[in-house]
Amino acid sequence: MDNAPGRHHLFVPGPTNIPEQVIRAMNRNNEDYRAPAIPALTKTLLEDVKKIFKTSTGIPFLFPTTGTGAWESALTNTLSPGDRIVSFLIGQFSLLWIDQQQRLNFNVDVVESDWGQGANLDVLESKLASDRTHTIKAICIVHNETATGVTNNLAKVRKILDDYQHPALLIVDGVSSICALDFRMDEWGVDVAVTGSQKALSLPTGLGIVCAGPKAIEASKSAKSLRVFFDWNDYLKFYKLGTYWPYTPSIQLLYGLREALDLIFEEGLDNVILRHKRLGHATRLAVEAWGLKNCTQKEEWYSDTVTAVLVPPYIDAAEVVRRSWKRYNMSLGLGLNKVAGKVFRIGHLGNLNELQLLGCLAGVEMILNDVGYPVKLGSGVAAASAYFQNNIPMIPSRI
Amino acid sequence: MDNAPGRHHLFVPGPTNIPEQVIRAMNRNNEDYRAPAIPALTKTLLEDVKKIFKTSTGIPFLFPTTGTGAWESALTNTLSPGDRIVSFLIGQFSLLWIDQQQRLNFNVDVVESDWGQGANLDVLESKLASDRTHTIKAICIVHNETATGVTNNLAKVRKILDDYQHPALLIVDGVSSICALDFRMDEWGVDVAVTGSQKALSLPTGLGIVCAGPKAIEASKSAKSLRVFFDWNDYLKFYKLGTYWPYTPSIQLLYGLREALDLIFEEGLDNVILRHKRLGHATRLAVEAWGLKNCTQKEEWYSDTVTAVLVPPYIDAAEVVRRSWKRYNMSLGLGLNKVAGKVFRIGHLGNLNELQLLGCLAGVEMILNDVGYPVKLGSGVAAASAYFQNNIPMIPSRI
Amino acid sequence: MDNAPGRHHLFVPGPTNIPEQVIRAMNRNNEDYRAPAIPALTKTLLEDVKKIFKTSTGIPFLFPTTGTGAWESALTNTLSPGDRIVSFLIGQFSLLWIDQQQRLNFNVDVVESDWGQGANLDVLESKLASDRTHTIKAICIVHNETATGVTNNLAKVRKILDDYQHPALLIVDGVSSICALDFRMDEWGVDVAVTGSQKALSLPTGLGIVCAGPKAIEASKSAKSLRVFFDWNDYLKFYKLGTYWPYTPSIQLLYGLREALDLIFEEGLDNVILRHKRLGHATRLAVEAWGLKNCTQKEEWYSDTVTAVLVPPYIDAAEVVRRSWKRYNMSLGLGLNKVAGKVFRIGHLGNLNELQLLGCLAGVEMILNDVGYPVKLGSGVAAASAYFQNNIPMIPSRI
């Protein structure tokens, strides 16, 4: 329908590029999910998926849903209608989550920041300080705001909670962070974390992965929010039976997840995170070389999975994205809502390597010129390459 | 892991066999769902999916979920907590749906039948007759109960509703019927119908397809049940925008659905239904030839998508299923709950042809002998073949 | 183009059904065949492919060609123009090979049998007996004649050669035998054996596999037949270099062969052969039950990979094949040349299991009735099933 020569260059912050190995693993017929093979496979997945959350005490749930569904599962299993939650609005995805929280009848205490800034943790601190009676039941925070390329400091959130010995649950949207950014569920005392298969795991959309720590599991026993499809309890019941699935899973995604995890463990999760650091850093160097600003206002919030690039007012950032698709066979991310037209986004997460990114950056240089922003061709690529050349490791399997 | 020579024989009533053409269509990388290709594709899907519901006025929603999620979406978008609904308990799947209805705080008026019987429509009639004030807000009925192989008469349900001019919504679980059995949304005045991709559509699990008629859409405007992920309104908003997706769909499933629908339309939906009639009838002839009883107690309820076969008391039906898998590389369906151990199930829905079924029936004959029920080998196959030989049409594309 | 519902039933004696695992393994982009991964892979293939020939001293060559090319390679590397060879004409494929031998300017001493009989080894014996000066340079024999379903007795050929201490090379077409029938290169003193990927190995067409024993390798040093593409010497040169390939191989077939061999070794080569014995025996029982004759005239020649079924004179066997395709979505083999119209063939080799075959047999019963030969439906299936039920082993990976 929309054929174009060569590989499509997919640089949106999700869905991401699926490795050929995973595409292969998913290329299969359906199977009976009640036959012995699927529970046996599921058992390994549940065990191994904990590793990408860096948790040993958490319990993972592989919901056949998207990130939005995973959010809902995290909230409805742990909270009751009317519960007060503190939630940070810093971009389109935190906005959507807050919208969900409000529609689910929670009492949402929204802490807003400029889009391009991280969560305002000073406000969190003051709110906790004044919440002696522990009316705040949960802190909801997006680890990495995909719309603006802002990564929040979760270790600090935990520290503040600890400083005030506040029992609120810490519920984290790790959709565009987990398995790409440094994330430590146990160490940071995250009570519920969620991610989606189509992001750093580099799978198709379809798995909303929720990981619940012991405090969250405990909370789920008294949480009064209605839930059926998203209820952890149905899963826990089937976990005990050893059949694992209250309803039909996607056979293909289970085998795909197996392969995706195998590839991640073969590379080494920490090496995966380092690779994203390289990709993120190199992208920012290119943006700087082009004389453009990062939508993210401070270095401490820089995201290693997505970079939102601010264009000058006389340029329509949406035109950058359109032109990319129409002329260069590349998908970039649009600016959303408040930053629509003002930023375009380069997603650099998932199964991606340095030369792929350099091809993208070379493309962005031409596009910027196309749309009227003069860029010295090769300048961004040069800046990124200089960094890469000093930092790319040898491929272990090929030494 | 569980390799065995040759093709696996998949005869559970879902997930079903995926045609090679659909596996091929899904063998692809992710794409940006905000680029023009995906909305363009989605537009054709929404238009064409209505045809399998036989509706021109319904609005379909392709939820990234399972049948269980589709149920929830049908209920929460049209009803308010405390609403009275009449629901028929005739087997495991209607039981699970009723459980969901109760947990979602509806006031469920359960009409129970023996497992193996259809919905008791006399009771429905009397309930409607006495409901002059229209306290009943919805009738929830499973078109085809997958656990017992029972097909309910929806035309009759509609007639009863009409006879009493009762305004209750008619909400139908068509998970194991739509696209395989005769189903007429508009003609039968079905207000909401749901199905799942992994059944008659012969796709992987992952699409919960909900189709809402005008009365249901109207009801959704005042329904007070909480819903976010499953909210139709978010979809309707994006339909208007022409971007279609409030959150990330599975790119692979969209292309797969396109191919699945193309295959169905090429065969002709009515021919697909006729093929299921042939498969169902032939299976029942075989069961009869073996001297076994159909779990379905009357012919009017016989299902053309799944046959639950009763075994004599001295046989464990679960052993039939286990042996099938361990020795014959075939998956049959277990008996569930009340009929566990008493029935095994042969799924004959989706992309399946007559010789595949005959291979299955030949296998079942050996298995029955294996487990101690003496069957004359070839007897069921002969009965089924005799019927097939008189009824299989020539393949149109090959004449 | 020629879509039909359900799985196609492929029962020609090649190309055969590819296991899903192998289709998956081949689902990949090209690679540089000079990069380290391909030689490393090739090394394992050359080592492991010897096992299916049951040779430790043979050297295998994986030619990018078909069986016809493999034949040519076997001949031109070991013989010189004008060399006398004894060759057995027993059906279409031995006929084609003899045609090749003649066109390659060998002096072919053709020993003809009725189609349906095996090679006349008495004639071989008398020829060897009278060949005191060893003018016969090679014996060329088809292990399994695919056109008539006749398996020759290679052990006996070796014995005759040994009895006369005759130094002629023993060159064997194992295209429809190796990896399905009992074949022992070293034990039987086979000097060159050839097979093709699309037969018992259950791969796509494209690999002509030639295995040369020490005597053949020695003969190749003085053989004067021209050859370039099919020259073993180019391969041997590259084997020494460790780069293995004188010209570009099919990357996909190499990975496919790896997976195919892994599956065969997992099942166990001897179990694979036993499975073919079961499939062949059951097919013959069905043919007998139908009151039809096997084209193969004596039991000693019965083939376990293909059965050629004789139809009565008033039936056109080609119509059986056509009807199979047009009505039942099944491919059967046509009768070829002398037996055209007189036989149809059921291929039962490669990655195939018992229930698949039973589906085929049930189909053949209907087809035979369709074309005017009255068969008691279920009779062949019953005969085959009775045998299967006593002989199918449990699937090892599932016990």
Add this chain to the structure above:
Amino acid sequence: MDNAPGRHHLFVPGPTNIPEQVIRAMNRNNEDYRAPAIPALTKTLLEDVKKIFKTSTGIPFLFPTTGTGAWESALTNTLSPGDRIVSFLIGQFSLLWIDQQQRLNFNVDVVESDWGQGANLDVLESKLASDRTHTIKAICIVHNETATGVTNNLAKVRKILDDYQHPALLIVDGVSSICALDFRMDEWGVDVAVTGSQKALSLPTGLGIVCAGPKAIEASKSAKSLRVFFDWNDYLKFYKLGTYWPYTPSIQLLYGLREALDLIFEEGLDNVILRHKRLGHATRLAVEAWGLKNCTQKEEWYSDTVTAVLVPPYIDAAEVVRRSWKRYNMSLGLGLNKVAGKVFRIGHLGNLNELQLLGCLAGVEMILNDVGYPVKLGSGVAAASAYFQNNIPMIPSRI
């Protein structure tokens, strides 16, 4: 085995990158090649493949072989042992072809040039001038020498032949040219042209495509070289029968070729050629920017499918290739034979786009620095991008 993150960057001059659409089309089980679907498919392929040769009078043969086999087919079908042929040695692939010509017992009149130069057509002219008795039976020429990136001027060869009214056959190796470079079989009076599936057609290896003009077909009737597997006559016989295949083709490659041709025609063959012009030109601009020399000595010979880059004497070009694979997940081409260690090669043919090439060029810049040749990072990319930005067309399907 040799996993590395992200897409592998395949920049050898064959096998080339297979488009996802073609991988998908090949993802299938075997089929009976005697059933109606395969001849019907083959008919369209034979008709359409002529278009990529730009011939209306030629007859194409799709041999299950490689380019080496296609060479052999071109020679043995048109020539007799001892025939005098003029052949140009300009690099490794012409050398290998000449080796084949000699081993096939032709009398090869080798016209050698420095590696990096094109065929010496002055010598051709003088040979033809003095060949009044027409002892020269064929001119064999490689259109594009893949080892050195040299494209010969076929129009001029034809002109010289015409000037002397010489009846010698013009036999062309178009392996790395046809479907990527300007090639006109009919207009240039090419009598036989050959190519391979794994080059510009972007398929797996396995089809050696030979196209024979009327004069070549005529010559084949008297040519005395032995051939069986590669004999055109067997094909012509089956073409007449309408069954097309004398022996089993690869079902997967036929469907793959169908899709590959569809993609090429959708893009437009002339646009495909223009795209290769862009890729070739941009690569040469980058090489120049790096201060390196093209192995090709004159602009008239520049190849648009492969660039052989000369490195300074103190650099080992093989190390460039090794490092590319080990650190950057990219495959470049080694220097072969006379130019081993002196050149590395960038293949830029097949299904490839501009951003892919820019990623490659950015990688080469780092590699060159890695191995001790100082390159200004971004310099080659800048030169290439500047050209691309002025020349890349909009993607027609997306405007």
